[in-house]
Amino acid sequence: MNAPSVQRLDGDRLHLQHGPIDVVLRAWGASAAVRDAYEAVVVRFATILPELAGELTELRKPMGARPQVEGPVARRMVAACRPYGGRFVTPMAAVAGAVADELLEVMVEAAPLDRAFVNDGGDIAIHLTEGETMEIAVAADFARGPVPALNGRITLTDRDRIGGIATSGAQGRSFSLGIADSVTVLARDAAAADVAATLVANAVTINHPSIERRPARDLDPDSDLGDHLVTTAVGPLPREAVLAALEAGRVQAEQFRLRGLIRDCALTLRGETVTLGSTRLPRETTQ
Known part of the structure; x- marks a missing residue:
């Protein structure tokens, strides 16, 4: 090592x-x-x-x-x-x-x-600490290429009681069961945001012939996901399919919010973004 x-x-x-x-x-x-x-x-x-x-x-x-x-x-x-x-x-x-x-x-x-x-x-x-703020840029839109575009910015204050932000999705460095370009979660700490972002990103999915999946073990024998199918490629999708996948993820995120596990969530796929809207995450992709 x-x-x-x-x-x-x-x-x-x-x-x-x-x-x-x-x-x-x-x-x-x-x-x-x-x-x-x-x-x-x-x-x-x-x-x-x-x-x-x-x-x-x-x-x-x-x-x-x-x-x-x-x-x-x-x-x-x-x-x-x-x-x-x-x-x-x-x-x-x-x-x-x-x-x-x-x-x-x-x-x-x-x-x-x-x-x-x-x-x-x-x-x-x-x-x-009290009276302090921090501005965070959100770059989550992969619609225009492999480098994500800036969706917007959020400003956190100590009164928000948000201690963690995490992003997950099929475009990230880890395997995903879903097809989201990105899912960004705000939560009480980074670990809570991390696992929630992973699970919401997994929920952004539909059955469509343009989506390719393989067992995680085939791609990495040591993967903790074992034989679970992970997304390897996403071809062209009609807008209604994109919106349906985002809605599935949004429903999952809303359930987590109602349980007090997260504060807000932004989900992005093919240039479309939806949020729960409970804080100040960007509501739509910047054009």
């Missing part, structure tokens, strides 16, 4: 990378507080991947098999997935968000910060 790398970026940001974990973070506050927070997060970051690797067998088990874990990040992953135990989901659905939450907590406990974020591959943990 290679050693973790730490790089200072412009804008007083840190880039931390270790194996598949790729994080960009920033803290605001007194210079001494930011320094202490960065020193603490670098020390903690070096231990996360070995911890997760040591419990990978349990973390790949479906929640119905009651995975037993000990590490703090692994416990965050299991806790985030526990409310969804009635459906197929493994703790790996929350790994990026849980890592972001753990690193953010280390920073906040190390020093009094005004605000901070930890972005782990697009799953973001956020800390805001």
Whole structure:
């Protein structure tokens, strides 16, 4: 296992990378507080991947098999997935968000910060003290090519009590059972947002001959999804099919919102975007 790398970026940001974990973070506050927070997060970051690797067998088990874990990040992953135990989901659905939450907590406990974020591959943990705000750009529209276009921006305040934003979908780096270009979720923390985004993205689907799927195990023998069919390609779809798939995902997201598991959700497919509309996620794709 290679050693973790730490790089200072412009804008007083840190880039931390270790194996598949790729994080960009920033803290605001007194210079001494930011320094202490960065020193603490670098020390903690070096231990996360070995911890997760040591419990990978349990973390790949479906929640119905009651995975037993000990590490703090692994416990965050299991806790985030526990409310969804009635459906197929493994703790790996929350790994990026849980890592972001753990690193953010280390920073906040190390020093009094005004605000901070930890972005782990697009799953973001956020800390805001009273009176602070943070603007987040949402880039989720793949209708014009492989690089997502900017849908809009949202401004979070401490009063929103949103500590995590996560995005999932068939265009992302992980397998998806659905066809969404992207699903962005706002929740109490990044781990909660991460697993919800995964499950809502899975629900954005329809049966159509232009959709290609293969067992996850055929693409990656170590995938926690096993023989579940994952999306490998989506051909041309009529608009009514796109809207039907988005509606299936929206219904799932609304159920999660009513249970208090998420605050809002934006779902995008082929240039069409729908939201629950309970906060300030962009309601339609920017033209």
